[in-house]
Amino acid sequence: MQEKLRIAVQKSGRLSEDSLKLLKECGIGVPNGNNQLKINAENFDAEILFLRDDDIPEYVQDGVADIGFVGENVVLEKNKTADIVERLGYGKxxxxxxxxxxxxxxxxxxxxxxxxxxxxxxxxxxxxxxxxxxxxxxxxxxxxxxxxxxxxxxxxxxxxxxxxxxxxxxxxxxxxxxxxEAVLISGKKLSPKRRALLEKLLFRIRSVKKAKYNKYVMLNAPNKSIGKICSYLPGINSPTIVPLAKKDWSSVHSVISESDFWNVIENLKAAGAEGILIIPIEKMID
CATH class of the missing domain: 3.40.190.10 (Periplasmic binding protein-like II)
Incomplete structure (x- = not known):
């Protein structure tokens, strides 16, 4: 029988909704289980266990579930043997x-x-x-x-x-x-197959999280201002510069952090940028 990653999710409530949304953003389908306690995920070797949030740390410790989405407060209160492998940024x-x-x-x-x-x-x-x-x-x-x-x-x-x-x-x-905040916890005795599936899931989760904290920016600028504008746009490696049909002008593409968004935009405007377009990023992979 093929091994699947057993994922525990709170069976109801806001944390459950946000966790299932995150799984969906990671390309993992969770069919409507009609109140079933265990269902097979789509597009990923996993099964979803719907549990009470207070029970998730113990189920992960005992190996009934391999990993679990749960509030950090529940993990610390239950004091079970499980590792926090990722902070998820919601349920704060x-x-x-x-x-x-x-x-x-x-x-x-x-x-x-x-x-x-x-x-x-x-x-x-x-x-x-x-x-x-x-x-x-x-x-x-x-x-x-x-x-x-x-x-x-x-x-x-x-x-x-x-x-x-x-x-x-x-x-x-x-x-x-x-x-x-919501965290992803893992048991300490995952098989090599399930450990590999967890790493695959973590890669997807981190890509989704990174996308949420960054924005894609496109702008037009006179070539004489490109140097100064690029100093505000480090991007992943460096900004992308594409010549425009308009003489002595270029289009600059880059990624900016959500936390620096307004300061960067103000600096870009002051440096001569025009037609600034901000686009949400769905996934971001280094």
Whole structure:
């Protein structure tokens, strides 16, 4: 029987949608499984396992799945034996300690001796020890934010993205103890065949990620300005310069980083560039 890479994906939720989208961008089809827990992928030697996010680290550790798409916060909380092989850049959030608006604190030392409700006792306890603090941790599986209002805890430690849930429960974010995003984890005992499939998948994922963080730029410029313009456009190796039918003018093609986008565009305009065209990149392979 041909070996396939067993990929664990959260069976529902935003992280599941983004992970399946990434697989699609990597050329891997995931058919609509009609709520099946395991389906074969298309165009790649893989099968997709749809699991609860909390279970994915253990399934990868035990070898039931070879790799898994999961939140970094889940990986650290479950403390299983698995390697983070790629940070994926989506599903970003933070694990923070929040306090009632009526309870103003100045430093983390003010948390000493408090009762803190959380769904992440392992991460919280580790952070408390690192900061030489002691607290009474109350483990709650859901609706953590209500704990201070019902007198169960003085504070909470929970995931925060927009902060709207904290606001609606009259809480404020006091201290961030972990920044998290979606990651790809791998078991430690993959067969050579499955290890090769993982490397193939990582190559595709990195190409997709790199494309998202860069833009393709085309512009026209007088030849006398080409030198200065090229100094702003390093590209992958160097800009491509193509002579135009218009005398003493050329077209310049290159790639610019998303983070430098506006500064670069402003510099190009100032250097004499015209007709600047910016194009998204679907894949980018070195």
């Amino acid at each position: 959030c933070r694990l923070s300690i929040a306090l009632p608006k009526t309870r103003k604190k100045r430093t983390v030392k003010d948390l000493d001796g408090m009762k803190i409700a959380t769904s992440y006792p392992f991460i919280l306890n580790k952070w408390l020890k690192q900061n030489r603090l002691k607290a009474d941790i109350h483990v709650i599986s859901g609706s953590v934010e209500i704990a201070p209002r019902i007198g169960l805890a003085d504070a909470i430690c929970d995931l925060v993205s927009s902060g709207s849930t904290l606001f609606s429960n009259e809480l404020y974010e006091f201290e961030t103890i972990l920044k998290s």
